Amino acid sequence: MASEFSALLRRLRREAGMTQETLAERAGVGVRTIRGLETGERADPRVTTVRLLADALGLAPEDREELLAAAVRRPGQENGPGHGNGADGPSDRGNPPDHALAPPAPPAVERQGSALQEALADVGEQLAQAVAARWQREEEHRQVHDPYPLPLRWQAAPEELTDHWANIRRLPAGVRHGPLELGGRLDEIVGVYRRIPSGRLVVLGRPGSGKTVLAVRFVLDHLKSRTRTDAVPVIFSIGSWDPTALTFRDWLARQLTRDHPGLAAPGPAGPSLAAALVESGRVLPVLDGFDEIAGGLRRPALEALNATTLPLVLTSRPSEYAAAVAETDVLTSAAAVGLTDLTLSDLADYLPRTTRKARGGDPARTAWDPVLSELGVPDGPGEPGDRGERPHSQAGANLAAVLTTPLMVTLARAVYSDTPGHDPVSLLDTGRFGSPEELEEHLLDNFVATVYRPRPEHHPGSGPRRDVDPERARYWLGYLAHHLTRLDTPNLEWWRLGSGLRRSTRTVVTALLIALTTGLVDCAVGTLFDTLGFQLADGLAVGTIAGLMFGFTYWFMVAAKDTAVAPSGVRMKMGGRDGKAVRRALLRLLIGLAVGLVFGFGYGFIRGFHDGFAYHLGLSMTLRAGLYDGMVYGLAFTLAAGPAFGLLGLLETPLDIRSAINPASLLRTNCRTVTAQLLVWAPTFGLLVGFGAGVAIRLLPALLGPIAWSAESSIKMGLISGLCGALSYSLSLTAWGQWVVFSRIWLPLTGRLPWSLVAFLEDAYERGVLRQAGAVYQFRHARLQDHLARTYRAARAPRPPERGE
Incomplete structure (x- = not known):
């Protein structure tokens, strides 16, 4: 509600120690805007304005989420999103909806619906900008426009892969009409798509035929002509979807949140902005790679897509899509087109323009001219297919069969046009390449060597x-x-880079690294209190037991499930936890109690046994000393590890809305998260260990007799335990720690990664x-x-x- 947002903004501004003028200056908005928002005169703040205010205030993640949620909530939403007849609700096609006969909505309801749409339009605009920037960079990296895009073409797919044209045209019953003309070129894809009334298109093409390039070009061209109210085309790699575990809309929302973490903020018509965009039809899914879905899941995936009426674009290899269609049905209301092969005329136009002119002689000739001549392409301009193209030899026929897809042409360009000293005439050597398959393997094999050849050029900014x-x-x-x-x-x-290893290997490597780390920390810190000889033995005991215990914990919580530890954040706000978070915290509490008891008793027993042996107390007294120390340390670590583990489980939360959207930035963000965990958890665990030791030396003397304990012992145990416990937890149960264990140590150590x-x-x-x-x-x-x-x-x-x- 506006009043809620106004009060929250005033409070956050005052807590930041800013005046309205200061906040306006830092956020880049007018002072009148700030005053209107704080007094409630401006009841519908735009999401972009709210984000600017949050940045200017330097809000923590939870405060940022709260401010954004208050901005997008409107009167009438007290019972949560989805109640009432909003603009995003379903309606019956062809018949007037039930509410059409109801009295006109009050002005307040109309304003509410308008504000919701405006808020979602703002979010859609931001998503459109992010999508456009991302795929423009991708085209640059792929050199799509250098020197110009390869001329992709398509034609209508076989009728058995296309739905009834009446369904595609959205015609009423009894009306029949012929097929649409859907042939075209790369720069016509948006126009072709808009000729399809259903808004559902299937693009079929064999491997390397340019399906992804076409999808990218569709997104960028669609965004150029998109209006503010149009859906935003977004590319999704559909191969990661399990339709038996997640509905299509939920999967779309989850993928949006993964690629654009800002959309995880609470939304006005759903649990998140991503869900609100999907449910309101403001996202046009471009589903790339239907063939990459596991074979047993393609049929349920196609059935799930048919259960929706969302406009979409789907790309696939023809055979995989045809097999799924044979098992169930075509994609409902979808037209289908198939990408055609590149022609020799396309090669004659494209390849010479990718390489340097010949030095000396005819400047118009290039290194590709002998190859094109062997392929049977005569000189002179012409349209595709009108130059009498026919290879002159078996070598030319083999190469012509390979250079029919954009992928292979791109590889040939990278290996021979972009690499000095490589002569494309070698592609005609039948002694080396006796078949088209051998030529393809050669191009794929040399691509890496080509792009990693030494280059002296300087890259600006890098x-x-x-x-x-x-x-x-x-x-x-x-x-x-x-x-x-x-x-x-x-x-x-x-x-997940460690997940490719066997579960036993992952567990053993994690346990060994924890043992080594905790042992070294114990030795280094313990020498401030005891002799080096004593600390070497103590470090050996601590490292061995810590490695075993955290190894078992890692197996139970991670490896046995054959999963990986996902990146997470830390939320300091305790209120509003759902049942899942509470259950996770309770499980962590029980695990912590068990780990603390076993570790404490094991360490105490070894230490008592060592002391008894060092002082020649005899076997009976030595065992008794080990038992006594085991009970003392066991109680101390049980009282510390249980609450500490439970607290970490309760504070873990998905990454906040300011999380990075590229791999390197996400890694740095998670590293900072783990560092924060260490800085908070290490002293907390150390204090809890000291508290547990104090409880033990007060309760156990009645059972065991007098216990020799000093304040120095408590300080030493708390300090070492806090550091070792925090490091062990980070290495075994955080995403960044697992990255360090496998990607920074084990896999480089074994030579599999740099x-x-x-x-x-x-x-x-x-x-x-x-x-x-x-x-x-x-x-x-x-x-x-x-x-x-x-x-x-x-x-x-x-x-x-x-x-x-």
């Missing part, structure tokens, strides 16, 4: 490009591709090997990923013994 050995780069990329193949996903998520992995991934993205999809990386094409994974597995496979061995 310094000189670091040289990477092509063979090492190929091996590291091959491991990453193999890792994605094992996980059956195209998304390279930094927090030591500077972030720099390597960013460099691969700059070179065009990888692309960014929100918070994850993806290989620029699934075909390249498959090739690299296959090459990696072949290199690691045991070689058969040669004769005579």
Whole structure:
């Protein structure tokens, strides 16, 4: 409500110590705007204005969410979104809705609906800008416009893959009409789409035919001609959708939140802004890669899409889509087109313009001219297919069969046009390449070597490009591709890089690193209180038990479920927790109690046994000393670990709305989160251990007799326990800690990844090997990923013994 927003804005401004004039200056808005918002005269603040105010106030994540939620709530929403007859609610097509016969809505209700639409329009505008910026950068990285986009064309798909034209045209019963003319070129895709009344289009094409390039161009051209009220086209990699676990709309909202974390804020017509955009039809899904959905899920996926009437664009390979259609039905109300092959005329126009002119002689000739001549392309202009194209030899026929897709032409351009000293005439060597398949493997194999060749040029703003050995780069990329193949996903998520290892390996590596870390910390800090010899033994005991306990904990909470620890944030606000968060906190409490009891008793027993042995107390007294110390330390750590684990579980929350939207920034954000956890949790756990020790030495003497304990012992135990406990928790149960364990230590140590992995991934993205999809990386094409994974597995496979061995 406006009054709620006004009061909240006034309070936050005063807490920040700002005047209205200061806030207006920092936010870049007028003073009258601030006054109107705080007095309630301006009852409908725009989302963009609210974000500017939140930035100027420097709000914490929870305050930012609260301010945004108060801005988008309107009168009549006290019972939550979805109540009443809003503009986003469903209606019956062809018949007047029930409320059409009702009296006209009061002016206040009309203003409410208008304000909701205006708020969603603001959010849609911001989403459109982010989507346009992202895919413009992607086209630049792919060199789509250098020197010009390859001429993609399409034609109508077979009728059995297209719905009835009456359904596509949205015609009433009894009215029949013929098919639409849907053929076209790349720059006509938006016009073709808008000729489809249903707004549902299926784009079919074989591997490398340019489906993703077409999807990107559709999004950018659609955004150029989009009005404020039109839906925003957004590309979704549909291969990650499990239709048996998540509804289509919920999956869309989740993917939007992943790629655009700002949309996780509470929305006016749903649990989040992302959900509100989806439910109100302000997102036009461009679903790329239907063929990448697991085979057993394609039928339920198609059935789920048919259960909705959302306009959409779907890309797929023809065979996978046809198989899903044979099992169920075509995509309801959807027209289908198929991408056609590039022609030799297209190659003759494109390839010579990608390379330098010949030095000396005829300046119009290029290194591609002999190849094009062998392919049977005569000189002179002409339309596709009218030059009498026909290869002159088997070598020309093989190459002509390969260079029919944009992917292969792009690879040929990268290997031969963009690489000095590479002569494309070698592609006609039938001794090396006896078939089209061998030529394709050659181009895929040389792509990595080509893009990683040493280059002296300077990249503005990023310094000189670091040289990477092509063979090492190929091996590291091959491991990453193999890792994605094992996980059956195209998304390279930094927090899951250890998930490709066996669960036992992950557990053992995590336990060993925790043992080493805690042992070293115990030795380093403990020498401030005791002798080095004593601390070496103590560090060995602490490291061994900590590694075992956190290893078991990691197995129980992570490895046994064959999952990964996802990035999370820390929320200091305790109120408003849902049942899931409370249950997670209770589970963590029980786990902490068990870990504290076993660790404390084990450590205490070893320490007591060591002391008894050092003072020659005899076996009976030594065992008794171990038992007594085990009970003291066991009680102390039980009282500390249980509440500490439970508190961390209660404070964990999804990343706030200011989270980064690219992998490197997300990693830095999570690193700061874990650092904050360490700074808060370490002293908290240390104090709880000291408190637990105080309770133990007061309660247990009645059972065990007098206990020798000093304040120095409490300080030492609290300090070491806080540091070791926080480090152990971070390494085993946080996303950043798992990144350190596997991506920064274990995988580089075993040679499977480079030591500077972030720099390597960013460099691969700059070179065009990888692309960014929100918070994850993806290989620029699934075909390249498959090739690299296959090459990696072949290199690691045991070689058969040669004769005579």
